[in-house]
Each structure stands twice: as C-alpha cells, then as structure tokens.
Amino acid sequence: MTGRGIGASVLRKEDGRFMTGRGSFVADIALPGTLDIAFVRSSSAHARISRVVKPTGAEDRVLAAADLAGLLPMRAPSKLPGYKPSDYPALAIGKVRFVGEPVAACLGASRAEAEDLAQAVEIVYQELPPVVDMLDARAPGAPLVHESWGDNIVLETAVDGDLEAVRAQAAHSVSREVRMSRQAMVPMEMRAVLARWDHRTDQLLVYSSTQVPHLIRAGIARFLELEQRRVRVIAPDVGGGFGLKCYVQPEELVACWCAIHLGRPARWIQDRREHLVADANCREHHYRITAHADAAGRILGVEGEITVDAGAYSIYPFTNCLEAAMAGGNLLGPYAIEAYRVKTWTVATNKPPLVPYRGVARPGVAFAMETLIDAVAREVGREPHEVRIDNMVPPSAMPYTNAARKVFDSGDYPEAVARAAQMIDVAAVRRRQRAGEPDGRLIGVGFGSYTEQTAHGTSVFSSWGVQMVPGYEQAGAKLTPDGGLEIRVGVQSHGQGMETTLAQVACEVLGIDPDRIAVIHGDTGLTPYSTGTYASRSIVMAGGAAARACRALAERMARIGAHLMQCETDDVRVGDGVVAGPAGMVPFSEIGRVWYMNPEELPDDVDMGGVEAVIGYRPDPDHGTFSYATHAAVIRLDPETGAVEVLDYTVVEDCGTMVNPMVVGGQCQGGAAQGIGTALFEESPFDAAGQPLASTFADYHLPGASEVPAIRIEHMITPSPHTEFGIKGVGEGGTIPTPAVIGNAVNDALRPLGAEVAETPITPRRVLAAIAAARGEAA
Amino acid sequence: MTKVSLTVNGEPVRAEVEPRTSLADFLRERLRLTGTHLGCEHGVCGACTLSIDGVPMRSCIVYAVSCEGAEVTTIEGFDDDAVMASLREAFTENHGLQCGYCTPGMLVTARDIVTRLPDADERRVRLELAGNLCRCTGYVGIVRAILAVLDRRRAGG
Numbered sequence: 001m002t003g004r005g006i007g008a009s010v011l012r013k014e015d016g017r018f019m020t021g022r023g024s025f026v027a028d029i030a031l032p033g034t035l036d037i038a039f040v041r042s043s044s045a046h047a048r049i050s051r052v053v054k055p056t057g058a059e060d061r062v063l064a065a066a067d068l069a070g071l072l073p074m075r076a077p078s079k080l081p082g083y084k085p086s087d088y089p090a091l092a093i094g095k096v097r098f099v100g101e102p103v104a105a106c107l108g109a110s111r112a113e114a115e116d117l118a119q120a121v122e123i124v125y126q127e128l129p130p131v132v133d134m135l136d137a138r139a140p141g142a143p144l145v146h147e148s149w150g151d152n153i154v155l156e157t158a159v160d161g162d163l164e165a166v167r168a169q170a171a172h173s174v175s176r177e178v179r180m181s182r183q184a185m186v187p188m189e190m191r192a193v194l195a196r197w198d199h200r201t202d203q204l205l206v207y208s209s210t211q212v213p214h215l216i217r218a219g220i221a222r223f224l225e226l227e228q229r230r231v232r233v234i235a236p237d238v239g240g241g242f243g244l245k246c247y248v249q250p251e252e253l254v255a256c257w258c259a260i261h262l263g264r265p266a267r268w269i270q271d272r273r274e275h276l277v278a279d280a281n282c283r284e285h286h287y288r289i290t291a292h293a294d295a296a297g298r299i300l301g302v303e304g305e306i307t308v309d310a311g312a313y314s315i316y317p318f319t320n321c322l323e324a325a326m327a328g329g330n331l332l333g334p335y336a337i338e339a340y341r342v343k344t345w346t347v348a349t350n351k352p353p354l355v356p357y358r359g360v361a362r363p364g365v366a367f368a369m370e371t372l373i374d375a376v377a378r379e380v381g382r383e384p385h386e387v388r389i390d391n392m393v394p395p396s397a398m399p400y401t402n403a404a405r406k407v408f409d410s411g412d413y414p415e416a417v418a419r420a421a422q423m424i425d426v427a428a429v430r431r432r433q434r435a436g437e438p439d440g441r442l443i444g445v446g447f448g449s450y451t452e453q454t455a456h457g458t459s460v461f462s463s464w465g466v467q468m469v470p471g472y473e474q475a476g477a478k479l480t481p482d483g484g485l486e487i488r489v490g491v492q493s494h495g496q497g498m499e500t501t502l503a504q505v506a507c508e509v510l511g512i513d514p515d516r517i518a519v520i521h522g523d524t525g526l527t528p529y530s531t532g533t534y535a536s537r538s539i540v541m542a543g544g545a546a547a548r549a550c551r552a553l554a555e556r557m558a559r560i561g562a563h564l565m566q567c568e569t570d571d572v573r574v575g576d577g578v579v580a581g582p583a584g585m586v587p588f589s590e591i592g593r594v595w596y597m598n599p600e601e602l603p604d605d606v607d608m609g610g611v612e613a614v615i616g617y618r619p620d621p622d623h624g625t626f627s628y629a630t631h632a633a634v635i636r637l638d639p640e641t642g643a644v645e646v647l648d649y650t651v652v653e654d655c656g657t658m659v660n661p662m663v664v665g666g667q668c669q670g671g672a673a674q675g676i677g678t679a680l681f682e683e684s685p686f687d688a689a690g691q692p693l694a695s696t697f698a699d700y701h702l703p704g705a706s707e708v709p710a711i712r713i714e715h716m717i718t719p720s721p722h723t724e725f726g727i728k729g730v731g732e733g734g735t736i737p738t739p740a741v742i743g744n745a746v747n748d749a750l751r752p753l754g755a756e757v758a759e760t761p762i763t764p765r766r767v768l769a770a771i772a773a774a775r776g777e778a779a
Numbered sequence: 780m781t782k783v784s785l786t787v788n789g790e791p792v793r794a795e796v797e798p799r800t801s802l803a804d805f806l807r808e809r810l811r812l813t814g815t816h817l818g819c820e821h822g823v824c825g826a827c828t829l830s831i832d833g834v835p836m837r838s839c840i841v842y843a844v845s846c847e848g849a850e851v852t853t854i855e856g857f858d859d860d861a862v863m864a865s866l867r868e869a870f871t872e873n874h875g876l877q878c879g880y881c882t883p884g885m886l887v888t889a890r891d892i893v894t895r896l897p898d899a900d901e902r903r904v905r906l907e908l909a910g911n912l913c914r915c916t917g918y919v920g921i922v923r924a925i926l927a928v929l930d931r932r933r934a935g936g
Binding site for chain 1: 797799800804807808811812813814815816817818819820821823824826853854855858867870871872874876877878879880881882883886901904905906908909911912913914915916917918919920921922
C-alpha cells in the first residue's frame with residue numbers, strides 16, 4: 001500500500017488539462033470540411049405542419065423529415081403493462097408537439113452561415129389547441145398529444161396497500177398538495193455531436209457529449225439501421241451531464257445522417273437558448289399526499305397520488321416512465337411506515353420530453369414527503385427533527401424491507417438526523433427566533449432526510465421494463481511493458497473524477513501509484529460494454545469491476561513472479577507494485593518485461609491471457625445499495641419582499657466506504673448547490689399556449705457563488721455488506737433533500753404568519769402569495 | 780470582412796473577420812485556442828472570460844473587430860504567470876473543479892480578484908464571482924482556493 005488507495009483524498013489526475021485550457025470537449029475538435037448544423041425549430045406547441053418552404057437556391061442545404069431517407073423515428077420500448085410508446089422523429093413529421101421541436105436542419109460552413117439559412121426557411125403551421133398543464137392533460141376531453149392513444153396517459157402504476165385500519169386509528173391525518181416545477185439541467189457544456197465516416201475502419205465515428213457512449217452507439221445503429229460494428233462513439237471531455245446526456249437526441253441522429261450521406265463531417269453544437277427552450281426538461285411532479293399519524297407524530301400510513309408531466313415524447317433508451325416508477329417506489333424515504341398506497345400517472349403534454357435529472361424523481365418525492373413530515377410535526381407540536389428520528393428505520397432493523405419492497409442494506413439513519421441537528425444548532429436557532437430579528441426578517445430552520453438507492457442492478461432495471469438492463473459491469477486491467485497499468489471502463493467520467501478514483505481502486509489492489517495508472521473511458525472502441533454513468537452507479541460498478549480485474553491480474557502475475565523467483569505461487573504476495581517471495585521480490589516492470597519482451601523466461605503453464613484481464617462484476621444481491629443523508633439549513637426570509645437567503649447549510653451523509661473523501665465532499669456540495677437552484681431559483685415556465693418563458697440566463701436563474709453558502713459536511717461510514725469494499729454510490733444524493741430542506745426552513749420561518757409554501761422554486765412571488773393567502777388576501 | 784490587428788498571448792495577430800464574429804468564436808475557430816469555452820453566448824455564465832488589456836471580459840459579447848490594438852490573454856497564455864500557477868495549485872488542492880468546463884473563465888476571474896483585491900474576504904470573493912457560473916462544485920472549493928491564494932499572498936508567499 002502506498003497510502004494513495006481507497007480512502008485517500010488523492011488530488012485529481014484530470015485537473016491539469018482543464019486548468020490550462022487543454023481539455024478536449026466536442027466543440028474543441030476540428031475536422032476539415034465540417035458542416036455546421038442549425039435547426040429550424042417549431043414556434044408552436046401543437047400544430048400541423050402544412051409546408052416547409054426552403055429558400056430558393058439553397059434547397060440542398062435544408063433538410064426536412066422527408067429528406068432523411070433511412071432514418072427511423074426513435075421509439076423506446078418498455079415491458080410495463082399499459083405503457084404507450086411514442087414515435088419521436090428526428091425532424092417533425094406531420095405535426096409538432098412542443099415549441100423547439102426540430103423541423104428542418106440547415107447546413108453551413110459555419111454555425112453563423114447555417115443560422116442565416118435557418119432564418120430564411122419558412123414553416124407554415126396549422127395551429128392545434130395545446131395541452132400544457134399535467135392535471136389538465138389527465139382530464140377527459142383534453143387536446144391529445146398523440147391522437148392514436150385516445151388520452152394523454154403514458155403510464156399508470158400503483159402500489160396497493162390497505163389504509164382502512166390506519167385511517168380509522170390515526171389521531172391526525174395531514175394532507176398537502178405539492179408541486180415541483182419543471183426546470184432545465186444546465187450542464188455548463190451543452191449538448192454537442194460531431195460525426196464523420198471513417199473509411200479506414202468503415203465506421204461512423206461519433207464524438208458525442210454523453211454519459212452513456214455504449215447506449216448512444218446502440219441507438220444510432222438502431223435508428224440509422226447500421227450494424228453496431230459500424231458505429232464507434234467517443235465521449236471526449238464532457239462538461240457535466242446530471243442525467244441530461246443519457247438519451248439519444250434527434251439532433252445527434254441528424255448529424256450522423258449527414259456524415260453518412262453528404263460525405264463530409266457534420267456537427268451540431270447546442271447553444272444555451274436551445275438548451276433552455278428545446279432540450280429535455282426535468283423534475284415536473286404534482287403530489288396529493290396524506291400522512292396518518294398518532295398523537296406523537298408516529299406515521300402509521302401514507303397514501304398519495306403522483307402525476308409526472310413527461311412532455312411530448314418518450315426518450316430512448318430509458319423511456320419517460322422512470323420518474324413515476326422511482327417516485328412511487330421511494331416516497332417512503334428512510335421511514336418505517338407500514339401502510340402505503342400510491343397511484344402514479346405519467347402524462348404527455350405539449351412540452352419538451354422529461355428526462356431524469358440528478359436524484360431522479362427523489363427530489364420531488366422528498367419535497368412532498370419531507371414537507372409533509374414537518375406539517376405533521378407542526379400538527380402534533382414537536383420538533384421536526386425529533387419526529388423524523390421517531391419515524392425512521394432504526395439501525396437495529398437493518399437489513400430492512402419497507403412497504404414499497406425496497407431493501408435498505410445498512411446505516412444509522414436516526415444518527416444522521418441527530419448529528420445534523422447538532423451541526424445546525426437547532427437550539428440556537430430557536431433562541432434567535434424568540435429574540436426576533438431587528439429588521440423584521442424571519443429566521444427558519446429546516447431538515448430533509450432521504451435514502452438513495454444507488455447502483456441499481458439487473459433485477460431493479462428489469463422490473464422497470466426498460467430495454468437496456470445493466471448486467472455484469474466489466475473492466476479491463478492491463479499491465480504495460482514497463483510495469484504501469486491501464487484500466488478500461490465503459491462508464492464515462494464527466495466531473496466525478498473517475499480517472500483518479502478508479503486508479504485509487506486499482507492502487508488498493510496492486511499497490512501501483514495512481515500516477516502510474518491510466519484510466520481509459522468513454523470510448524466504445526476502447527472499452528468493455530457498459531450502460532454508462534447514471535444512477536450513482538459508476539464507482540460501485542466500475543470500481544468493483546476494476547478491483548476484480550486487478551485481482552485476476554495479480555493472480556497471473558503471482559505465477560510469473562513465483563517462477564522467476566523459483567518459489568511456489570502460494571508463497572508469493574502481490575502488492576506495492578511487486579511480487580514478493582520468501583527470499584526476494586520481482587517488480588511489476590520485470591513481469592511486464594518477461595511477458596512482452598522475453599517470453600522465453602515464462603513458466604510453461606503460464607496463463608495465456610497474459611497480463612491483461614477483463615472481468616465482470618455485480619454486487620450480490622444487486623438490488624442497489626442505499627446511501628442516505630440528512631441535510632439541514634438556516635434561512636432568512638424577508639416578509640416584505642419574499643426574498644429567501646440561505647445562511648447556513650450542513651450535510652451529514654453516509655455513502656459507505658469512501659474511495660476519495662475529497663471527491664465525495666465535492667459531489668455532496670455540488671449536488672446541494674443544484675438543489676438550492678431547484679429550491680429557490682430554477683424554473684422553466686410555459687404560458688397557456690405552451691410558449692417557454694425562460695429562454696436565457698436572464699429569465700432562468702442559476703445559483704451563483706453569492707447564493708450558495710459554504711456547505712459544511714460530516715461523513716458517516718457504514719460499508720455496504722453487498723459491494724466491493726463496501727462502497728455505495730454518491731453522485732446524485734446531494735440534490736435530493738435540498739428543496740425539502742429549504743422548503744421546511746421557509747415554512748418554519750413563515751409559521752408565525754400561518755403561511756406555508758408547497759411549490760418550487762420558492763420565489764419571492766410565491767412567498768408573498770403564501771403570506772397573502774394566510775392573511776386571507778388575494779395574492 | 781474587416782481587418783483587425785491585435786496581440787493574442789503575446790503574439791501579433793492580423794486577420795480579416797466578419798464584423799459579427801465574436802472574439803470567442805474568432806479565438807476558438809480561427810486561432811484554435813479552444814480553452815476559451817462558450818457556456819451561454821449572452822454574457823451571463825462567464826465561461827468565456829479572458830483578459831483584454833489586463834481586464835477580465837466576456838469574449839462571447841465582445842466583437843473581434845472591436846479588439847483593434849488590444850492585448851488579449853486566454854487561459855493558454857498564462858502558463859508562465861506566477862499568480863496563475865499558484866491559483867492552479869490551489870484549485871486542485873481545494874477541489875475547485877469537477878467537469879472543468881467553467882474552469883478557464885473561473886481562473887481568469889480568480890486571478891483578477893487576487894491581484895486587484897488583496898484584502899478580499901470570503902463575502903467579497905463570492906460577490907466578485909457572481910459573473911462566473913459553476914454547475915458542479917457548489918463554489919465551495921473555488922472560494923476556498925481563492926482565499927488560500929489571497930492568504931498566501933498576504934503572507935508574502
């Protein structure tokens with residue numbers, strides 16, 4: 001061991017290139033003769049396309065759906081009963097279903113030229129009434145997004161439980177209606193694709209800003225009807241993903257079609273307005289939820305209805321059903337609630353497709369459930385954090401199977417709440433509230449707790465009916481001739497620091513310093529198949545696979561080393577970069593030399609696989625390992641303006657064994673900052689005609705350095721019993737409780753006024769409306 | 780097309796550009812200096828921040844033709860700069876970057892903060908960073924890195 005393996009805050013190997021401006025994002029890659037593509041996008045939320053009028057003389061540089069011979073519409077299948085798939089054409093066919101939907105593609109030698117052309121294209125529409133709100137979409141007689149369906153319901157699911165007894169028994173039944181608004185994900189690097197036909201390999205070579213290169217490859221091959229061997233997808237440096245870059249996008253298919261049919265490389269580099277208006281959105285949920293509790297606030301049962309606004313189309317490959325599946329399965333959070341009943345509706349509207357964003361449904365779930373817990377606490381007159389502790393699954397009950405059949409593997413949930421209460425100092429906040437602020441502003445403290453199922457495996461994804469079910473994650477480990485190491489993984493690192501953390505895992509097994517280990521990822525031509533980076537799975541799955549591959553390598557090196565030292569394999573030990581025997585040692589460089597350059601020195605019975613191994617891994621059982629945390633915040637609210645300021649924010653989290661505590665901290669802080677965005681600022685509103693109202697950063701507000709406090713973190717470590725090294729996933733968790741934490745803090749501050757908020761983002765307008773409603777005034 | 784002469788990273792550059800071409804596009808597409816990133820192209824996110832005559836500017840809303848005679852320094856032009864070297868060290872030590880996309884603009888702004896405001900405290904640093912958005916870090920590591928360099932410089936390091 002070099003002290004740079006698992007558990008060390010090794011500084012990131014990837015930082016150097018980014019800090020010197022030498023990263024390589026898709027838009028940084030230049031290929032001679034590249035065509036830039038600009039799209040003509042629908043100006044209407046719902047309309048029939050009467051005509052596409054191409055500018056005279058430029059007809060060959062404008063493509064409409066009819067021009068794209070051989071390009072199939074995207075269809076994402078699901079085995080879930082009752083699911084209605086939708087055909088999502090790369091360019092609209094017959095009608096448009098949201099503002100921003102691509103209708104025509106214009107080609108130019110530069111983006112500016114392509115945009116000039118796009119401005120000259122005329123689309124003649126015949127307007128149809130749009131359906132914009134998800135509850136309207138459920139109502140009979142609503143305009144139909146897809147006429148052939150007969151309604152707008154994509155999917156209905158239910159968890160049936162018997163609530164009769166607890167309804168009768170409960171001292172308090174507390175109901176709320178809660179909404180999480182639609183928003184954008186806003187990675188700093190937007191979507192981007194560059195495609196060219198490579199005649200040497202007879203392959204379509206696609207540079208795509210994606211989290212899931214192997215799935216993108218499958219999608220491109222499927223919809224362009226190519227054999228998969230003829231498609232190679234490379235995700236170079238990717239400037240953030242957060243779930244957005246997990247689906248095949250229409251623009252990507254058009255760029256690939258152009259590269260195949262026009263004989264020149266083609267690229268589409270999304271701009272920010274396209275991202276905010278026309279890219280997939282996220283998060284839009286509506287809840288009607290009731291908790292039945294005893295006099296002390298112990299919750300006996302929960303029942304609810306969840307509606308998810310999935311937008312116009314189902315995305316490939318994961319469909320638009322995961323949000324509702326996750327919401328219904330996770331509403332109970334970390335609590336031991338015996339009776340549970342929920343119904344979910346996934347509905348289509350004339351808005352961009354909805355895709356899962358960091359936390360996948362659970363930020364909405366936590367916003368509903370955690371604000372309800374606080375409402376129960378207020379009802380029974382107790383401190384919300386104490387009510388939380390009383391309702392949680394205790395460590396003595398682990399492993400615990402809850403009423404939604406989730407299996408919590410390990411952890412001390414109540415302890416995280418207790419520590420968070422201590423860190424945020426609830427008693428001090430209560431004293432400050434009693435004293436009052438000199439300027440009349442109001443102080444509030446809020447908590448939010450969650451569990452996050454991470455690295456869901458085969459059994460979970462297959463139960464969701466999706467086509468791309470993750471199985472055994474594979475990693476390759478290869479000793480280089482000079483004794484260094486290459487790790488190959490099919491996941492993609494876009495900020496998570498896996499070039500460092502996977503090297504730490506390999507270092508833990510083999511003792512090679514991370515600086516001597518190259519982690520190769522994000523390229524279907526160089527890495528084993530993987531469904532990619534999402535669901536907080538990569539360090540669990542690819543980390544576990546890398547460990548297994550390194551162990552396989554160690555066994556083979558042990559045999560070669562023992563032979564060179566003339567001793568028994570059982571008597572050698574592999575580690576610290578050497579094979580050590582009873583009377584000496586052989587460095588890995590010597591093993592490399594013998595295998596590659598002097599095979600005459602190898603033992604006769606050497607493993608012919610040599611010093612390279614590709615090994616598969618999945619946790620056993622593979623139902624996912626549960627990370628958890630409690631966050632707490634203090635806010636200050638101005639009842640005159642409605643403005644909310646976050647004064648302090650703390651995180652007590654447990655993601656099992658930490659590979660790199662510095663990276664874990666960064667994930668938690670970054671996640672919480674995004675959660676603050678969801679809680680207070682970020683919204684993609686639409687007017688009644690389905691027109692998007694936030695199309696620039698002037699209307700779409702992101703949290704900046706002055707809106708996010710210095711987030712404080714305390715770690716707890718309960719290794720998972722099911723995974724390599726006890727690692728649990730951590731990438732998404734930070735975003736999950738934050739809207740609830742801020743919402744609860746705001747409601748705590750508003751308590752003297754009898755007001756409550758129940759919709760994100762908690763903008764000044766919504767705060768003032770809540771205060772006005774409590775006073776019985778119109779807002 | 781309009782003629783423009785400027786200095787980029789110490790080298791004289793003469794070019795003919797369309798009046799509508801932004802400095803960012805000119806640097807990225809013509810000079811292949813792709814360390815300057817585009818994150819919004821409407822002057823809000825700060826990813827394209829670079830130095831023009833020693834002042835941090837958003838190159839997505841500066842026309843290339845307006846840079847006649849200007850001295851432009853992009854992230855690629857700071858390799859021999861001692862302040863930037865200490866900022867880079869502090870950014871990596873404090874986990875001030877994840878995906879790395881906002882980092883070039885963030886570093887140029889950070890360099891301006893530590894040289895122009897030697898006495899800046901955390902609150903001031905956060906205020907000064909208001910023109911640079913980061914989606915990954917929650918700003919915690921970035922602010923810590925800048926404060927570390929300010930401390931070091933105040934201690935005469």
